[in-house]
Amino acid sequence: MKRMLSALLAVLMLASLLTITVSADQDLLAKIQERGTIIIGLEGDWAPWSFVDENDQLMGFDVEVARAIAAKLGVEAEIIPGEWDGLFAGMDAGRYDIVVNGVEVTPERTEKYDFADPYAYIRTALIVRGDNETIKTFEDLKGKKTANSIASTYMNLAEDYGATCYGVDTLDETLTMVLQGRVDATLNAIVSYTDYMAQHPDANLKVVATTEDASNVAIPMRKGAETASLLEAINKAIAELHEEGVISELSVKYFGEDISK
Numbered sequence: 001m002k003r004m005l006s007a008l009l010a011v012l013m014l015a016s017l018l019t020i021t022v023s024a025d026q027d028l029l030a031k032i033q034e035r036g037t038i039i040i041g042l043e044g045d046w047a048p049w050s051f052v053d054e055n056d057q058l059m060g061f062d063v064e065v066a067r068a069i070a071a072k073l074g075v076e077a078e079i080i081p082g083e084w085d086g087l088f089a090g091m092d093a094g095r096y097d098i099v100v101n102g103v104e105v106t107p108e109r110t111e112k113y114d115f116a117d118p119y120a121y122i123r124t125a126l127i128v129r130g131d132n133e134t135i136k137t138f139e140d141l142k143g144k145k146t147a148n149s150i151a152s153t154y155m156n157l158a159e160d161y162g163a164t165c166y167g168v169d170t171l172d173e174t175l176t177m178v179l180q181g182r183v184d185a186t187l188n189a190i191v192s193y194t195d196y197m198a199q200h201p202d203a204n205l206k207v208v209a210t211t212e213d214a215s216n217v218a219i220p221m222r223k224g225a226e227t228a229s230l231l232e233a234i235n236k237a238i239a240e241l242h243e244e245g246v247i248s249e250l251s252v253k254y255f256g257e258d259i260s261k
Contacts, residue, residue, distance in 0.1 A: 028221075029073075029230040032097060037078040040066045041096035044081025045170045048195045048254040049102045061254040065119060066100040068246055069219075072237035083169055085150040088113075091222060097230070102189065104153045104215040113220040114227060116234045119247055120217040120259045123210045124154060125190040129178055130204040135185050137209050144184040147177045153215070154187035171196060179204060191255045198256075217259075 032038045042050045042062050050060035058079060070077035082090060090096045091113075102122070105115050128135050135144065142162030148155040150167035158165050166183060168174050174186045175196060190210055197203060219234060221227045241247050247260040 027229055028097060028226050029233055032073065032075055032230065035075070037076045038070050038073060039078045039080060039095070039097045040070075041080055041082055041087045041090050041099045042066070042101040043084055043087070043170075044079075045172075046084075046102070046192065047171070047199075049192070050081070061120075061250055062100045062102060064250050064254075065241075065247060068241055068250075069100075069234060069237045072240060073233055084152060085167070088151075088220070091220070098219050098221045098234070100219055102217055103220055105218050106153060106156075109220060112223065114223050114231050115216075115218040115220050116231060117238050118216040118218045119238050119241075120251065121214040121261070122189045122191060122217055122259055123212075123214050124157065124187050125193050125207045126185060126187055126209040127175070127178060127193055127205055127207055128185045129181065130206050132184065132206075132208075135208060138211075141185060145182075146185050146187065147174045147183045148186055148188070149174075158185075158187050175203070175205060191257070191259060195255065 044050045044052065044058060046060075048060055049062045050058065053059045058081065063079060066079060067077045080090075080096065084101070087096070087099045087101060091099055102120070103109075103115075104122070105118070109115070126135070126138055126141075134140065138157075138161050141158055144163050145166065146155075146158040146163045147166045147168050148158060149169065155165045155167070163185070166177070168177065171188060171192055174188065177183045178186050190207065193205075193207060197205065219238075221230060221234075238247075242260065248258050251258045251260045
C-alpha cells in the first residue's frame, strides 16, 4: 500500500512539474519580462511609420509606439528591421514576439494571428502618375499593372480589382516605378503618400481614389495560450496610451494629423 501511495505521489509531483514547465514555456509575456526585452519586427524603410534619420537612428510612428508599449510592459523594445514579406514568417518562427508595422486587420490574418486593439486607422489611396487619365477608380485597375509589397493588403486589393501586381520592397521603389511608367498605379496608405509628397513636392503623382472605410491598424502576435497574457498586457498598454494622448501626439508628429481615432 505504501509503495502504491509513494508511486501515486511521484506521478502527481511529476505531472505538477510538467504542468509548471509547460505553462512557463507557453507564457510569452513571462519570457519577455524575464528577458527584459520585447523583440519587435518592422520594416524600417516605410516613412513615416519607420525609417532611419540623418543620424542613422531608427525613428517613426511605429517605432515610438512600440517603445511606448514596451515601457508600459516594463521592458526595453528590441526592434529588428526586416522586409515586409518576412515579418510574419519571422514571428511564426519566434524571431519576433510581435510585429508593429502599420499592419491592417483582415479576416485572413485574424484566422492565423491574434490582434491587439487598434492603435490607428488608415485609408488606402490609389496613386497614379499626374498625367494618367485612364485610372480614376479602383475598378479601372482591371488589366493594369501595379507595384506593391508582396502579400500586403495593398497588393491583395489591387489583385482583387484585376490588376497584375509586381512585388517591391519599399514605398520609394513603388512610386519610382509609377513615375517611370513601368507600372500604371500603386496602392498605399494615404498618410504615407502625403508624407512622401511632403518630401518630394515636385513628384508628378496624384491620388485618384481612396477607400471609403478606414482599416484598423493593430499589432499581431501568434495565436494560442502562449500569447494570452501578452495580448491582455498590450491591450492595457494601448488603452493607457490612448487615454494619455500619447498615440494622438505621435500621430500628429509624424503624419500631421491624428490617425489614432
